[in-house]
Amino acid sequence: MKKIGIITSGGDCGGLNGVVKGAAQMAHKEGISAYVIPNGYAGLYNLIDFEVLVELTPHRADQIHCNLAGSEAGHSRVKIKKIDDDQKYDRIKKGLEKFGIDGLVISGGDDSGSVMIDLSQQGIKCIHVPKTMDLDLKTYSVGFDSTVNRIASFAEDLKTTGRTHNRILVMEVFGRYAGHTAFRSGVAAETDAILIPEIPVDFEALYDHCKERYFGRVEQSDVNASTYMIIVAEGIRDASGKELVDESAGVDAFGHKRLAGAGKYVCNELVKRFKEDSSIVDLMKRSKLYVKGIYEIPEVRSVAPGHLVRCGRSSVYDVNFGKEAGAAAIILLKSGLSGVTVSGIQNGKIQYMKTSDVIEQRFVDLNVVTLHEQLGTCFGRKPQEAKLKSEQKKGQVERYL
Secondary structure (H helix, E strand, C coil), rough: CCCEEEEEEECCCCHHHHHHHHHHEEEEECEEEEEECHHHHHHHHHHCCCCCEEEEHHHHHCCCCCEECCCCCCCCCCCCCCCCCCHHHHHHHHHHCCCCCCEEEECCHHHHHHHHEEEEECCCCEEEEEECCCCCCCCCEHHHHHHHHHHHHHHHHHHHHHHHHCCEEEEEEECCCCHHHHHHHHHCCCCEEEEEECEEHHHHHHHHHHHHHHHHHHHHHHCCCCCCCEEEHHHHHHHCCCCCCHHHHHCCCCCCECEEEHHCCCCCCCCCCCCCCCHHHHHHHHHHCCCCCCEECEEEEEEEEHHHHCEEHHHHHHHHHHHHHHHHHHHHHHHCCCCCCEEEEECEEEEEEEEHHHCCCCCCCCCCCCCCCCCCEEEECCCCCCCCCCHHHHHHCCCCC
8 A cells, every 4th residue: 555545525514624634644654645636526537637636745734724624635526326437437447546546535424435335346445434514324423513513603693683683593404314413503502492304393382382482581581582593404394294305406416305495494384373373462562572564473584504514613523533533544444444434443443334334324312302302492392201211331432422
């Protein structure tokens, strides 16, 4: 193993520069040259056309700032299997041969991981470093901690404008079909309600919780101020199980429909119920908020921070995990392994799993949800009874899992 290529793929997030730098530094220590293959799998497919690749010498690696989110290596969303080229794998292998690259460190989520499996089965040496802000893989993944910290910070900030205007705010965040980002950030920001794909939304239950808490706060405030905050995952479903998708947007390279409008949908459902509720006029009058024809129900607004939750700075946890996992990937490559995912380093040992097992989707633990329901958070349903048992556990407990 003389030369390795580093690829980051899928969505950007915090911690990725830690992966790139950790891999480059460990490669140098092991006498291996590390190169950036730019722009994900698009760059890998077009490698044959490159004239030169950037080598991550110690000097060049030193210029990578691990505390910054995003990736020095760049990204794209390309599924190799879907490329309309019968010679695509030969083309990729010729590109690797052109630069003498013996193996790849690939950091990505479930979609990128599936491509890595594909490449490994074609005889290309690959090690996967888990990366997804959604935390829906079976291991911890670079990016999650950075993302939930930013979401929680935004939600806390929004409470100031919400309280100033007596608004009900609905904040929509990424997560697709697993609600980890909405769940963990909502708990940290102490939002009033958290809506996740794992629990179909009963809007009557949500409305009752919102109405009681919102007007209760107005009545308890000496300046008649109130707000109510909801964090909603983009992939929520209503009680019938229907998902909210933009049918006009088509699908991405991996066949996923574009999820759109969850925040606005929740707003509309709440506004409809406020308008239909005959008790609201009396509550608004009692709260000294009512103005006929202008201000007859509480104002409900949606906010979508979008890619702001991916960018900016990486958390300390993600930088540490990213550097360690990137370094571990080099050691696994050098030992002759391929088609596996680094899951961490514990007790001086590199832990890894079959990537095919890692990319099986992992959902929010509903037992933990019921615990937070007992503490007063609404999850778009009537609170369930928490059934928690005690268990003595030995060893280290991995964060978030």
